[in-house]
Amino acid sequence: MGDVLREQLEAALDAGEIQSAVWLVGCRETIVAHGVVGPAGFDTLYDLASLTKPLVTALLLALFIEQGRCAPDDHLGKWLPALRDSPYGHVTVAQAVTHTGGFPAWRPLYAMCATPDEVLPVMAQTPPIAKPGENVVYSDLGYIVLGRLLEHLAGQPLAILFGTHVAQPLGLTATRFCPPPEWRERTAPTEDGNAHERRMVEQLIAAENHPLVPARLQGCTGWRTQRIQGEVHDGNAYFLGGVAGHAGLFATAGEVWKLARVFLPGSPLLRPETCQWFSTNLTPGKAEARSFGWMLAGSPNATGVGLSPTAFGHLGFTGTSLWCDPQTERVYILLTNRTFPYRASLQDVRRAFHAAASRISG
Numbered sequence: 001m002g003d004v005l006r007e008q009l010e011a012a013l014d015a016g017e018i019q020s021a022v023w024l025v026g027c028r029e030t031i032v033a034h035g036v037v038g039p040a041g042f043d044t045l046y047d048l049a050s051l052t053k054p055l056v057t058a059l060l061l062a063l064f065i066e067q068g069r070c071a072p073d074d075h076l077g078k079w080l081p082a083l084r085d086s087p088y089g090h091v092t093v094a095q096a097v098t099h100t101g102g103f104p105a106w107r108p109l110y111a112m113c114a115t116p117d118e119v120l121p122v123m124a125q126t127p128p129i130a131k132p133g134e135n136v137v138y139s140d141l142g143y144i145v146l147g148r149l150l151e152h153l154a155g156q157p158l159a160i161l162f163g164t165h166v167a168q169p170l171g172l173t174a175t176r177f178c179p180p181p182e183w184r185e186r187t188a189p190t191e192d193g194n195a196h197e198r199r200m201v202e203q204l205i206a207a208e209n210h211p212l213v214p215a216r217l218q219g220c221t222g223w224r225t226q227r228i229q230g231e232v233h234d235g236n237a238y239f240l241g242g243v244a245g246h247a248g249l250f251a252t253a254g255e256v257w258k259l260a261r262v263f264l265p266g267s268p269l270l271r272p273e274t275c276q277w278f279s280t281n282l283t284p285g286k287a288e289a290r291s292f293g294w295m296l297a298g299s300p301n302a303t304g305v306g307l308s309p310t311a312f313g314h315l316g317f318t319g320t321s322l323w324c325d326p327q328t329e330r331v332y333i334l335l336t337n338r339t340f341p342y343r344a345s346l347q348d349v350r351r352a353f354h355a356a357a358s359r360i361s362g
Contacts, residue, residue, distance in 0.1 A: 002033045004356045009037045012349045014333035018319060018336040020044070020188055022253040025357050026331045028261055032362040034253065045187040045250045047233050049316030052249040053127060053143045055259055056162050058097055058293025060150050062274050064166055065093075069153050076101075076145060079152050086124035086144070091132045096142045098282050098290040102128035104138040107202050110239035111220035119240070120148060128155040136288040139344050140236065140246040149246020159243045169269060170258055177232075179240040184230030187250065188337040190318050193225040196342045197235045233339065247317075255332050260324050260331040263294075263312070278328050279310040297323070303350035307332075308356030321350050325358075332357050 009021045023030060036042060038232040050053070064070055070079065070322060076087030091101035104126060106303050107308030113122050123145065146156050154161055159177040167175055179187060205217045224238075232238050234247040242248050262269045265276045266303070277292035285306060294312035297304035304313045304323045307330075313323030319338030334353050338346050 001037060003359065004352060006035050006037060008352055008356060009035075009350070012336075012346075013038050017343050017346060017349055018338050019340045022333065022337040023107040023335070023353065023357075024253045024257055025360050026257045026260075026333075028266055028329045031254070031257065032330075032358075033360055035147045040188060041186075041195060042254060043080070043174070043186060044335075044336065045174060045230075045252055046320055047184060047188070047190050047318045048249045048256070048318075048320050048335075049234060049247050049318040050140075050253055051256070051314055051320050051322055052247050052268050052348045053245070054263075054293035055256075055322075056158070056166070056249055057143050057146050057245040059262065059269075060147065060158075060161055060165060061093065061097060062270055062277065062292065064150065066271060066274055070149070072087070072097075072205060076149065076218055078352055079118060079149055081122050082120035083145070086122065087128045088109070091142075093146070093149070094292075095132050095152065096146050096284065097293055098287070099136050099288075099292070100130075100133050100283060101134050101139070101142050102130040102134065102155070103137070103145070104129050105138055106140050106200075106215065106236075108197070108204065109141075109236045110222075111201060111217045113239075119144065121319060136283050136286045136290055137195040137291050138288075140234075143246035144236065144240075144244055145245075150245070157243065158245065162249075166262075166269070169264070169309050172251075172255050172258060175247045175249065177250070180228050180319070181230065183262050187230040188335075188339050189227055189229035190233040190337055191228045191339045191342060194228065194233070194235060196339070198223055200225070229326070253355065254336050256322060256333050257331050260322055260333070263324050264326055264329050264331070266329075275326070276279070278312050278324070294324075298324075301347075303347060303354060304332075305351045305355040307354060315350070319346055319352075322345075323354060330358075 020040035024034040030122040072094035077084035095101040204306040237247040297311040308327040311325040319336035321334040
């Protein structure tokens with residue numbers, strides 16, 4: 001079955017859908033199968049992009065809730081004064097982590113803020129797109145706020161929190177924000193410049209109704225033109241120093257497997273009852289089935305084909321994917337750099353990968 005996965009990914013490589021890929025299927029104790037296609041190795045670092053949301057932000061929130069530092073029903077305004085009188089002041093931690101806080105999906109904060117210190121005040125002035133708890137709207141902005149919440153609760157930067165509470169206890173040595181320059185050559189490139197994000201800003205300028213926002217966006221400078229390799233691809237995370245609650249983490253496939261096991265039964269970091277949060281639908285009746293930080297396999301647009309209904313997973317914009325199945329205690333990892341050059345979608349590749357990988361025995 002491993003040959004089938006290799007053939008699938010080599011076909012995607014030949015079709016230009018990916019430039020490289022590292023894949024892994026593992027259980028709680030051992031790696032069952034893994035492989036590489038394209039110019040990569042098993043020790044290649046990938047920009048995990050939005051896998052940062054569950055692997056860093058949701059995980060640290062779960063740990064902090066266990067420790068009594070905050071609660072799922074705490075309002076964001078309780079802890080973050082900049083949001084207290086804003087529409088987001090009454091959004092709960094649970095709503096933000098399940099993408100039901102009403103935050104817009106994305107805004108180019110690097111074009112709307114002079115410095116990272118302005119992020120929360122600018123967010124407070126950004127109109128919500130739904131009432132708290134009303135709809136599931138996948139949002140980078142909500143997780144940027146959750147990252148700031150974690151820093152406020154602990155009085156330490158997010159990267160330090162991840163290193164202290166997660167990476168060090170798990171013995172992770174190649175999973176971190178802001179890889180050092182000497183790691184650049186072992187890191188998969190993500191794009192030559194950030195032309196794709198610049199086009200997104202241009203589209204926002206054309207669509208935005210508020211008269212001041214287009215002027216701010218049109219004045220944006222500092223677009224990257226060099227090859228993005230060894231530094232975070234996401235523009236907002238880059239503006240925030242490479243460390244944010246929604247993006248910025250880099251890792252190898254092997255260490256993503258070690259990290260993913262934290263969310264399964266027998267977790268080395270979390271209580272059994274906490275691990276139930278990740279496989280429980282916290283957004284019943286809504287368009288997507290969302291758990292604490294994850295999408296469930298039962299969602300209509302999920303790519304976890306062949307997995308159990310309680311399996312949970314997440315995708316990253318750069319081409320990364322992670323699914324965990326608590327019933328079989330299996331982990332499915334597919335790391336690619338589909339943005340080098342940019343490709344519109346990997347959904348079919350991901351679904352075919354999981355359909356085949358779920359049939360691997362061992």
